[in-house]
Amino acid sequence: MPITLEKVSHTYQAGSPFQATALHEIDLTIEDGELLALIGHTGSGKSTLAQHLNGLLQPTSGRVLLDGQDINRKDHNKRALRFQVGLVFQYPEYQLFEETVAKDIGFGPRNMGLSQQEVDDRVREAMDMLGLPYDEIAEKSPFELSGGQMRRVALAGVLAMRPRVLVLDEPTAGLDPRARDFLLNDVSRLHAGGTTVVMISHSMDDVARLATRVAVLAKGSLNMVGTPREVFSQVERLGAMGLDVPQASKLRWMLAKEGLALPECYLLDDLADALAAALKGGAPDAP
Amino acid sequence: MLRDITLGQYYPVDSPVHRLDPRVKILLTMAFIVCVFLVGSPLGYVPIVAYLALASHLARLPYKMMLKALRPLRILLVFTFVLNLFFGTGQTELIRVGFIRITQEGLLNAVHFSLRLIFLVTGSSILTLTTAPVTLTDGLERLASPLKIIRFPAHEMAMMMTIALRFIPTLAEEADKIMKAQSARGADFTTGSLRQRARALIPLLVPLFVSAFRRAGDLAMAMESRCYRGGEGRTRLNVLRIRRGDWLAMGSMVLLFAVVLLMKRYV
Numbered sequence: 001m002p003i004t005l006e007k008v009s010h011t012y013q014a015g016s017p018f019q020a021t022a023l024h025e026i027d028l029t030i031e032d033g034e035l036l037a038l039i040g041h042t043g044s045g046k047s048t049l050a051q052h053l054n055g056l057l058q059p060t061s062g063r064v065l066l067d068g069q070d071i072n073r074k075d076h077n078k079r080a081l082r083f084q085v086g087l088v089f090q091y092p093e094y095q096l097f098e099e100t101v102a103k104d105i106g107f108g109p110r111n112m113g114l115s116q117q118e119v120d121d122r123v124r125e126a127m128d129m130l131g132l133p134y135d136e137i138a139e140k141s142p143f144e145l146s147g148g149q150m151r152r153v154a155l156a157g158v159l160a161m162r163p164r165v166l167v168l169d170e171p172t173a174g175l176d177p178r179a180r181d182f183l184l185n186d187v188s189r190l191h192a193g194g195t196t197v198v199m200i201s202h203s204m205d206d207v208a209r210l211a212t213r214v215a216v217l218a219k220g221s222l223n224m225v226g227t228p229r230e231v232f233s234q235v236e237r238l239g240a241m242g243l244d245v246p247q248a249s250k251l252r253w254m255l256a257k258e259g260l261a262l263p264e265c266y267l268l269d270d271l272a273d274a275l276a277a278a279l280k281g282g283a284p285d286a287p
Numbered sequence: 288m289l290r291d292i293t294l295g296q297y298y299p300v301d302s303p304v305h306r307l308d309p310r311v312k313i314l315l316t317m318a319f320i321v322c323v324f325l326v327g328s329p330l331g332y333v334p335i336v337a338y339l340a341l342a343s344h345l346a347r348l349p350y351k352m353m354l355k356a357l358r359p360l361r362i363l364l365v366f367t368f369v370l371n372l373f374f375g376t377g378q379t380e381l382i383r384v385g386f387i388r389i390t391q392e393g394l395l396n397a398v399h400f401s402l403r404l405i406f407l408v409t410g411s412s413i414l415t416l417t418t419a420p421v422t423l424t425d426g427l428e429r430l431a432s433p434l435k436i437i438r439f440p441a442h443e444m445a446m447m448m449t450i451a452l453r454f455i456p457t458l459a460e461e462a463d464k465i466m467k468a469q470s471a472r473g474a475d476f477t478t479g480s481l482r483q484r485a486r487a488l489i490p491l492l493v494p495l496f497v498s499a500f501r502r503a504g505d506l507a508m509a510m511e512s513r514c515y516r517g518g519e520g521r522t523r524l525n526v527l528r529i530r531r532g533d534w535l536a537m538g539s540m541v542l543l544f545a546v547v548l549l550m551k552r553y554v
């Protein structure tokens with residue numbers, strides 16, 4: 001179920017004095033089963049792009065295709081689309097509203113028109129997936145939980161719809177390191193389970209660890225798309241855009257400037273191996 | 288979509304009218320309203336139109352923006368016109384079809400009162416279009432400060448208005464975001480019976496209130512930590528000053544008064 005963006009442009013408040021072009025002729029395909037990381041400076045249009053994937057925003061020009069069908073045509077079922085492409089906004093814990101955690105997570109499934117039994121099953125399943133203890137917190141008010149738990153409850157609320165594509169807008173922003181590791185493990189596990197994931201992130205090390213492909217947005221245009229290896233080798237080009245690279249890429253680049261050339265790598269473990277091999281004088285293992 | 292309403296009326300360009308002292312602009316608007324009420328016949332509106340045209344030209348306002356201010360009023364306008372037209376009590380009959388009777392006086396009144404309404408609204412819209420809401424409350428505070436003698440809390444009122452105005456766009460943005468987030472979970476805000484739609488608002492309103500209270504708490508804390516303790520002894524960053532442009536504007540208003548009064552007398 002690939003999602004294809006064809007020359008998608010988006011202008012906010014077109015025709016008013018406040019008009020702002022947030023996206024400019026984006027061409028991008030999100031393939032089944034991949035974990036695409038979307039990186040870019042604040043204001044580069046990442047969130048705007050994310051909201052096009054489930055039809056919350058419509059392109060000012062261009063098309064968004066799901067399985068080859070234009071999702072913004074009148075006859076396309078927008079609500080069914082929302083259940084297939086689950087979008088988790090930035091700071092999703094601020095959307096919690098129900099009296100209990102279970103009811104809040106069940107909001108999406110209830111909107112799908114499922115039976116109460118089915119809704120309950122899905123709530124349990126989603127909570128299990130994210131390691132939320134059902135017996136302990138299902139009947140609690142979501143407002144009593146810790147920040148990290150609230151975030152995972154909000155994520156569970158989207159997972160309970162069993163979306164085939166999961167879009168995450170800065171899922172780790174504002175979390176402490178522990179909660180952040182938990183959440184990234186969850187994402188990694190979901191991806192391993194076959195869900196297509198699109199993740200917006202400012203942490204290049206997280207991106208390096210998880211992504212199968214990286215897309216770089218700059219001022220509303222797609223600047224680079226490629227494997228993490230391809231993208232993160234462009235240390236200077238990313239730097240010019242005000243973007244960081246993973247620590248390993250940076251270190252490798254600095255060593256190269258000092259005359260120590262190492263094979264391409266962007267994970268610290270790989271870099272350590274490559275460095276050890278280079279210092280021993282032998283050829284390094286494949287990174 | 289929600290962002291559209293919330294920026295309110297203010298039309299952010301730089302112009303001599305935008306730069307006028309807000310106190311002067313408020314007083315001039317009041318004077319203008321009095322002026323409109325002084326006009327005695329449809330012909331007397333000619334100087335009013337000229338004044339409005341000059342002001343909006345100087346303010347670099349597109350006519351479209353001023354017409355937009357009239358939109359909410361269109362039903363009232365039609366009503367005013369029709370009521371005066373058909374139920375006037377004049378003598379000179381123009382048309383009579385069955386019991387419907389239109390007199391010359393009725394027609395004149397209909398035009399007269401509709402024009403009065405139109406000019407009142409467009410005139411005051413120039414004030415709101417050219418003055419940022421916060422500047423406007425600043426001006427109001429200064430104008431109302433003599434009332435402090437009778438214990439009218441001018442500063443506190445203005446501060447409350449400023450805070451409210453400051454947070455309207457923020458809350459609207461937040462509402463927009465929450466609405467989208469709930470739509471992403473299949474919430475439906477636009478269809479269904481009235482009851483269903485009212486229920487559908489709960490997922491929007493609960494988070495919105497929670498966040499409004501959180502913001503209020505944060506703001507109170509931030510103000511206290513910067514030693515805010517009301518208006519007493521507080522000085523200003525931007526001191527309002529009457530400048531040449533303000534004197535010119537006031538002069539133009541005196542002129543408008545003179546012309547309107549003279550026309551009332553001799554035309």
Ligand SMILES: Nc1ncnc2c1ncn2[C@@H]1O[C@H](COP(=O)(O)OP(=O)(O)O)[C@@H](O)[C@H]1O
Nearest residue numbers: 012020022041042043044045046047048049290
């Ligand atoms: N609702 C909106 N109305 C007007 N402009 C907006 C709105 N949302 C975002 N923008 C503008 O669009 C641009 C891209 O924003 P966004 O997609 O949120 O960027 P990012 O998520 O990469 O930080 C920014 O310049 C932002 O100011």
Ligand SMILES: [Mg+2]
Nearest residue numbers: 046047048090
């Ligand atoms: Mg964003």
